[in-house]
Amino acid sequence: RPQSDLAGKRIVITAGGTREPLDPVRFLGNRSxxxxxxxxxxxxxxxxxTVILIAANLEVPAPTTVQLLLVSxxxxxxxxxxxxxxxxxxxxxxxxxxxxxPATVRADKIKKDDxxxxxVLELTRNPDILAGLAAGKKPGQVLIGFxxxxxxxxxxxxxxGRAKLxxxxxxxxxxxxxxxxxxxxxxxxEVRVLDSAGDIVCEASGTKMSVAQRILDLIA
Ligand code: C5P
Numbered sequence: 001r002p003q004s005d006l007a008g009k010r011i012v013i014t015a016g017g018t019r020e021p022l023d024p025v026r027f028l029g030n031r032s033x034x035x036x037x038x039x040x041x042x043x044x045x046x047x048x049x050t051v052i053l054i055a056a057n058l059e060v061p062a063p064t065t066v067q068l069l070l071v072s073x074x075x076x077x078x079x080x081x082x083x084x085x086x087x088x089x090x091x092x093x094x095x096x097x098x099x100x101x102p103a104t105v106r107a108d109k110i111k112k113d114d115x116x117x118x119x120v121l122e123l124t125r126n127p128d129i130l131a132g133l134a135a136g137k138k139p140g141q142v143l144i145g146f147x148x149x150x151x152x153x154x155x156x157x158x159x160x161g162r163a164k165l166x167x168x169x170x171x172x173x174x175x176x177x178x179x180x181x182x183x184x185x186x187x188x189x190e191v192r193v194l195d196s197a198g199d200i201v202c203e204a205s206g207t208k209m210s211v212a213q214r215i216l217d218l219i220a
Pocket of ligand 1: 074093094095096097098099126127128129130131144145146147148164
């Protein structure tokens, strides 16, 4: 593979997991470490791309070779993606974006003396950023989504991936299994990539860096 096969390309990559504020000190979050998105960003920059990394609460350091935009919530991430995706050749949505956020963010810390033995939280659906990008996609732009699922049955995992692909309208969907120890925090990953027809175009397992290279090969 030529070292500079992504030279002259602008690639927007989201990584990490969003935090949805509840009150000034609390949030709803997820266990995404950001490692796979960071590996993609580092590899894409090494292959010559101009990389804009939209980072949500990373547990690992961001590469120094990318333009870094720090975000926290899904709405922050949506704003940053919308501002940068317009002139991007590819957008890789590796971040774990919360599907719901608290319907109201309390100005003061929620106190258990006020709420008693149980507390019901009302949540509002977040916009689907990837589906929005797909709806407004410019010709030639490549959109890559991720589907992290907890199902152990590989066929079911694929079926879920294919349904998601149809819903999102992206060009490639990276399907991987996540659980208490796999996927999110791990240094390794095992993925299958579907194209827009739902066909498997790549199967990769290994370090997140090696999986990143395989995904970038598809984009290149
Ligand atoms: O629907 P689900 O959350 O499983 O889809 C995962 C893919 O969609 C990821 O690429 C994620 O970044 C993206 N996503 C999004 N906006 C959301 C939720 C997920 O763009 N609100």
